[in-house]
Amino acid sequence: xxxxxxxxxxxxxxxxxxxxxxxxxxxxxxxxxxxxxxxxxxxxxxxxxxxxxxxxxxxxxxxxxxxxxxxxxxxxxxxxxxxxxxxxxxxxxxxxxxxxxxxxxxxxxxxxxxxxxxxxxxxxxxxxxxxxxxxxxxxxxxxxxxxxxxxxxxxxxxxxxxxxxxxxxxxxxxxxxxxxxxxxxxxxxxxxxxxxxxxxxxxxxxxxxxxxxxxxxxxxxxxxxxxxxxxxxxxxxxxxxxxxxxxxxxxxxxxxxxxxxxxxxxxxxxxxxxxxxxxxxxxxxxxxxxxxxxxxxxxxxxxxxxxxxxxxxxxxxxxxxxxxxxx
Amino acid sequence: xxxxxxxxxxxxxxxxxxxxxxxxxxxxxxxxxxxxxxxxxxxxxxxxxxxxxxxxxxxxxxxxxxxxxxxxxxxxxxxxxxxxxxxxxxxxxxxxxxxxxxxxxxxxxxxxxxxxxxxxxxxxxxxxxxxxxxxxxxxxxxxxxxxxxxxxxxxxxxxxxxxxxxxxxxxxxxxxxxxxxxxxxxxxxxxxxxxxxxxxxxxxxxxxxxxxxxxxxxxxxxxxxxxxxxxxxxxxxxxxxxxxxxxxxxxxxxxxxxxxxxxxxxxxx
Numbered sequence: 001x002x003x004x005x006x007x008x009x010x011x012x013x014x015x016x017x018x019x020x021x022x023x024x025x026x027x028x029x030x031x032x033x034x035x036x037x038x039x040x041x042x043x044x045x046x047x048x049x050x051x052x053x054x055x056x057x058x059x060x061x062x063x064x065x066x067x068x069x070x071x072x073x074x075x076x077x078x079x080x081x082x083x084x085x086x087x088x089x090x091x092x093x094x095x096x097x098x099x100x101x102x103x104x105x106x107x108x109x110x111x112x113x114x115x116x117x118x119x120x121x122x123x124x125x126x127x128x129x130x131x132x133x134x135x136x137x138x139x140x141x142x143x144x145x146x147x148x149x150x151x152x153x154x155x156x157x158x159x160x161x162x163x164x165x166x167x168x169x170x171x172x173x174x175x176x177x178x179x180x181x182x183x184x185x186x187x188x189x190x191x192x193x194x195x196x197x198x199x200x201x202x203x204x205x206x207x208x209x210x211x212x213x214x215x216x217x218x219x220x221x222x223x224x225x226x227x228x229x230x231x232x233x234x235x236x237x238x239x240x241x242x243x244x245x246x247x248x249x250x251x252x253x254x255x256x257x258x259x260x261x262x263x264x265x266x267x268x269x270x271x272x273x274x275x276x277x278x279x280x281x282x283x284x285x286x287x288x289x290x291x292x293x294x295x296x297x298x299x300x301x302x303x304x305x306x307x308x309x310x311x312x313x314x315x316x317x318x319x320x321x322x323x324x325x326x327x
Numbered sequence: 328x329x330x331x332x333x334x335x336x337x338x339x340x341x342x343x344x345x346x347x348x349x350x351x352x353x354x355x356x357x358x359x360x361x362x363x364x365x366x367x368x369x370x371x372x373x374x375x376x377x378x379x380x381x382x383x384x385x386x387x388x389x390x391x392x393x394x395x396x397x398x399x400x401x402x403x404x405x406x407x408x409x410x411x412x413x414x415x416x417x418x419x420x421x422x423x424x425x426x427x428x429x430x431x432x433x434x435x436x437x438x439x440x441x442x443x444x445x446x447x448x449x450x451x452x453x454x455x456x457x458x459x460x461x462x463x464x465x466x467x468x469x470x471x472x473x474x475x476x477x478x479x480x481x482x483x484x485x486x487x488x489x490x491x492x493x494x495x496x497x498x499x500x501x502x503x504x505x506x507x508x509x510x511x512x513x514x515x516x517x518x519x520x521x522x523x524x525x526x527x528x529x530x531x532x533x534x535x536x537x538x539x540x541x542x543x544x545x546x547x548x549x550x551x552x553x554x555x556x557x558x559x560x561x562x563x564x565x566x567x568x569x570x571x572x573x574x575x576x577x578x579x580x581x582x583x584x585x586x587x588x589x590x591x592x593x594x595x596x
Contacts, residue, residue: 057401060397060398061400061401061402062401083461085400085415085463104461104462105461105462105463106460106462106463106464107460107461108460109459109460126446126461126462128462128463128465128466129462129464129467130382130415130419130466130467131466131467133414133415133416133419134416134419137416148423149423149470149471149511149512150423150466150467150470150511151462151466152509152510152511153493153496153499153505153508153509153510154462154466154494154495154496154509155446155452155492155494156446156461156462156493156494156495157509164509164510172510173507173508174510202401203383203401203406203412204383204384204401204412205401205414205415206414206416209416258402258403260401260402261403264402264403265395265397265402267395270397319403321391321403321404323408324412
């Protein structure tokens, strides 16, 4: 296949489908074994310095907020992050020194991120939201790249690590995106059993591709349900157990974000988070991190001491739309 | 329908775009703000079964309005009464197979060939003056929907001869076949660009931006003054229709009661 043009961006992981297969063969548990653990244990066991990390959705929409806070709390280093369809998580991770490479689909750019970009402490490679989910799709298919009909012709191509090739069949130009197999991914779900059979209700970004492409997978769940319920209604299972390495029970785990059908987003808390991210002095983010992450040991402490039962109940009360989720 | 005499510029663009929407066409809409409000307004008044889909894979929702500014996707209200909840890759593949007639986008900067910048302003790529969110979902929309509709404001810094960065493709350098040579599907590209004051198209031969219509409260010169380059000018200038009282009532009472997204300079006719 003729390669006509190449983006100049950094590719953190060269696609390695055989290496990925070998990892899966060696490391992923096939047996139905209980994987329930605390967020501290899950993150310390399965998120390593230098990992490429992905997550589904974001901190305001059914994202794994409690797990992200734990990654920050544990002070992971040199992570690469797949930043697509996201607002503040990349800024939080960059601002706390967890990240040194960002693949960009769409990210919220806050003061901390601007600072580390200026200082040259992180590398950035351009893509687009769907370019990132298609890269995960290729990773989930176990193939080294995927041809797509977008990205081409733009700066997003020039500063990506994509290639323009001549398709051997149509003889037309086509963009090739390298597969992405993250080292670890974080997904927050509505329900999950102790083995990792997980249910997501409602719209998502790319939960399947994120789960299936990843080497390690931590699922946080609003509630743990009995496997009997999973077996009675298998059509509802979004992720089967053997893709999952850890199951973390995390009610209100998306807070300050929404989980559809269960609770609405906490708008004042989101405004506080966004303001902290925008604050150019840096002290706003410092204060936020201290108050909501470093000074609480667990997600439960965060809920009890920083959010409070009254607000949580109110968020639950306001989630009036149940159709499609629990009805 | 009663012609309104007092409205904001943002309300004007929302109403113009809502009136352009077609019942038998499909739309891929990204972002919140005016483009999303235009689809909601069209849905509320003219096309209840509007086939608009969002980046999170929600097909043809009838959202439980009003939507909070940051909760335009994935949330229960934004996704309410869709016909399917799919995923980002699903809608992307539907665009790739030609199912989307129109893509609707708001943009930070646009050049004469309808290329879009949403990545950074000033400096160069490695030392950006001000960095923004990136191509996001706009790139796939501008690449693969049959026709791209852009919304922006009429400002010199928005209409620039040459951009710092192309995040999402218009007609690229304007040469014949430029998009196809870059690997994009044949027969796609920019179609209309709306501002509160004007509607632009693109010349069929040169692909250069062309002023097609202006609002009632401006002249052609007023629009040209607010551009960094001179577009082609249609021989017969059309006039954009101002909002009706009914449209403004729906916008202000049902769709954006807190006035978050419909603020702007006031126009008095």
